[in-house]
Amino acid sequence: MLNIVVCVKAVPEPIAASNLKIDPVTKSLPRLDIPLVINPLDSHALEAAFQLKKKYGAHITILSMGPPPAGNIVRECIALGADEGILLTDPAFAGADAFATAYTLAKAIEKNGPVDVVFCGMSSSDGATEWVGPEIATFLNMPVVTMVREIVEDQGDEWIVKADYERGYRMVKIKLPAVITVTRDLNHPKPLSFSGIIKARSKEISEWNHENLEIPAELVGLKGSPTVVTEMTRVESRRNVKLIEGSLQEKVDRFVQILSEAGVV
Amino acid sequence: MIDFTFSEEQNLFRKAAREFAETEIAPHVPKMEETGRNWEPVIKALGKGEMMAITIPEAYGGLGLGYVARLIALEEIAQVSVATAMMMQVCGLGIEGIVKYGTEEQKKKYLPKLATAESFATTAVTEPSGGSDPKGCGTSYKKVDGSYVLNGRKCFITNSHIADVQIVMAVSEEIPDTFSAFIVEKGMDGFKATHEERKVGMRGCNTGELELKDCVVPGENLVGKEGKGMSIAMATISDVGRGGMVGCALGLHQACLDAAKKFANERVLYGKPISNLQAIQFKLADMKIELEAGRLLGYRAAALQDKGERTGNEWAAAKYFTTEAAQRAAKHAVDIHGGYGCMEEFPVTRYLRDAYVLGPSAGTSDIMKVIVARWVLS
Numbered sequence: 066m067l068n069i070v071v072c073v074k075a076v077p078e079p080i081a082a083s084n085l086k087i088d089p090v091t092k093s094l095p096r097l098d099i100p101l102v103i104n105p106l107d108s109h110a111l112e113a114a115f116q117l118k119k120k121y122g123a124h125i126t127i128l129s130m131g132p133p134p135a136g137n138i139v140r141e142c143i144a145l146g147a148d149e150g151i152l153l154t155d156p157a158f159a160g161a162d163a164f165a166t167a168y169t170l171a172k173a174i175e176k177n178g179p180v181d182v183v184f185c186g187m188s189s190s191d192g193a194t195e196w197v198g199p200e201i202a203t204f205l206n207m208p209v210v211t212m213v214r215e216i217v218e219d220q221g222d223e224w225i226v227k228a229d230y231e232r233g234y235r236m237v238k239i240k241l242p243a244v245i246t247v248t249r250d251l252n253h254p255k256p257l258s259f260s261g262i263i264k265a266r267s268k269e270i271s272e273w274n275h276e277n278l279e280i281p282a283e284l285v286g287l288k289g290s291p292t293v294v295t296e297m298t299r300v301e302s303r304r305n306v307k308l309i310e311g312s313l314q315e316k317v318d319r320f321v322q323i324l325s326e327a328g329v330v
Numbered sequence: 331m332i333d334f335t336f337s338e339e340q341n342l343f344r345k346a347a348r349e350f351a352e353t354e355i356a357p358h359v360p361k362m363e364e365t366g367r368n369w370e371p372v373i374k375a376l377g378k379g380e381m382m383a384i385t386i387p388e389a390y391g392g393l394g395l396g397y398v399a400r401l402i403a404l405e406e407i408a409q410v411s412v413a414t415a416m417m418m419q420v421c422g423l424g425i426e427g428i429v430k431y432g433t434e435e436q437k438k439k440y441l442p443k444l445a446t447a448e449s450f451a452t453t454a455v456t457e458p459s460g461g462s463d464p465k466g467c468g469t470s471y472k473k474v475d476g477s478y479v480l481n482g483r484k485c486f487i488t489n490s491h492i493a494d495v496q497i498v499m500a501v502s503e504e505i506p507d508t509f510s511a512f513i514v515e516k517g518m519d520g521f522k523a524t525h526e527e528r529k530v531g532m533r534g535c536n537t538g539e540l541e542l543k544d545c546v547v548p549g550e551n552l553v554g555k556e557g558k559g560m561s562i563a564m565a566t567i568s569d570v571g572r573g574g575m576v577g578c579a580l581g582l583h584q585a586c587l588d589a590a591k592k593f594a595n596e597r598v599l600y601g602k603p604i605s606n607l608q609a610i611q612f613k614l615a616d617m618k619i620e621l622e623a624g625r626l627l628g629y630r631a632a633a634l635q636d637k638g639e640r641t642g643n644e645w646a647a648a649k650y651f652t653t654e655a656a657q658r659a660a661k662h663a664v665d666i667h668g669g670y671g672c673m674e675e676f677p678v679t680r681y682l683r684d685a686y687v688l689g690p691s692a693g694t695s696d697i698m699k700v701i702v703a704r705w706v707l708s
Contacts, residue, residue, distance in 0.1 A: 137341070137342075141342055256350065257346035258379075259346055260393060
């Protein structure tokens with residue numbers, strides 16, 4: 066039976082997140098009133114685990130780092146079909162960058178026990194660094210493949226995966242245990258069901274802090290982060306309107322020229 | 331201290347119901363509106379989505395959840411399609427009659443298929459002679475050799491043409507003022523759905539008439555005791571039928587508010603979105619306040635019902651308030667849209683039509699006030 070860990074992040078609900086305002090002093094996004102949801106790409110990571118469980122049998126552990134409300138997201142993942150959940154929650158974890166986050170998650174994976182595969186979404190909808198998955202692999206001394214869009218071979222401990230690569234893809238053979246980050250092309254996440262929610266009642270969610278992980282506070286959270294956000298601005302995107310004049314043929318020729326200059330055709 | 335928050339589990343139920351409504355029901359709504367039918371894929375989806383199993387006990391293939399969970403599911407589904415929520419809630423009304431008053435044999439026979447929507451249900455009480463006055467019921471029965479023979483006509487019955495299992499109320503031909511309830515199955519000799527209604531709103535929700543002509547119903551299809559049909563029908567309509575209408579009304583009301591807010595934020599007049607105008611803001615405020623008030627009435631009634639208490643009065647108050655409020659909300663939403671509120675491509679036109687069907691369903695607003703007045707004076 067496979068031992069699978071799925072790293073899941075609780076992120077601000079996308080539509081509500083468009084109302085977030087940047088704090089000019091701390092350069093952060095205070096999130097107090099915005100509802101949290103499963104990071105969309107993590108849903109695909111979770112679905113990959115469910116499909117393996119259906120095929121071969123697996124024990125799926127959800128691992129999430131966040132404030133106490135993130136526990137609802139872990140419960141939701143269990144309602145979707147995971148076997149247990151671990152919430153890493155501690156004021157000391159606050160302000161962590163990708164490095165400190167990955168370090169903390171890696172320590173939790175080590176503490177949890179032997180693992181065959183760690184699934185992560187390729188990136189989060191809020192931070193979007195794409196660094197956490199590869200950094201977890203580095204801390205755990207495991208191979209990693211990012212941007213996986215298809216698991217081609219998954220029997221035994223040598224898998225073949227298809228991963229996005231620039232304008233194409235690459236086929237990668239990877240030996241387990243490994244970290245795999247996934248794209249939305251990998252699968253269609255299954256929906257939440259009432260019966261799943263009922264079954265989740267009996268499943269356990271553990272809460273671990275930095276003391277449970279036996280790591281000093283200086284190595285986690287803001288204190289453990291080698292990077293710092295110095296500036297944050299909202300990017301306004303506007304449509305660029307161009308009116309093309311002339312006869313129909315002239316308009317078509319000019320339109321094709323514009324597309325060609327933009328590299329579209 | 332009273333805790334007015336939903337539990338983590340209830341929030342998950344809401345999320346599951348919302349996702350279900352948006353992905354499995356919403357795609358069918360345009361065709362339901364256009365044709366007044368297209369309920370087959372919707373019913374199939376309700377079964378697959380476990381929506382019909384909510385109040386059926388686990389022993390019979392259900393989820394064994396309560397009325398708060400039911401109200402949550404109905405509210406979310408109604409935001410997308412009141413027609414679907416209406417069919418679902420009336421099926422739940424038929425289910426309730428069997429769960430609360432059925433024999434063990436009836437439960438085992440009917441509930442598992444109802445839980446998966448392989449089978450659908452309804453309760454048939456209203457007739458041309460009596461809806462608000464159920465004692466005016468003219469559909470009659472007489473006992474013949476251990477079976478019952480029914481004769482009569484029912485009208486305005488939701489799920490009339492699609493329900494496999496119908497709980498029909500009839501009056502005894504032999505004993506005055508004696509009403510009984512029977513399970514009549516689709517396909518029984520002498521029983522058929524006749525005229526299909528085309529309603530102004532809730533299009534795609536099947537409504538029509540039933541005819542019973544010397545329909546022989548086996549003795550084991552009697553629901554509860556003979557002579558208890560009126561109390562069975564009224565109890566299920568009071569507690570479950572009206573509870574279902576509250577779910578429909580709350581969902582529609584939320585949809586009206588969402589549409590009004592969206593339009594108000596996008597429509598620019600005098601150089602600014604009209605949401606900046608107090609006249610528009612006051613309408614939005616009215617809609618919001620009444621929605622929150624309706625939720626408190628509805629979820630309180632459902633919570634009391636989950637505790638096993640009688641809730642006919644609470645549901646009457648909630649049904650009156652939420653359906654009337656939803657009608658006002660629909661009018662506000664149309665008004666906020668201005669001329670666009672008359673164009674069918676904007677959903678608020680559907681919401682206005684749907685809102686007016688909420689009123690007389692499961693008892694008119696006037697009847698609800700009669701019930702509440704009795705509550706006050708008791």
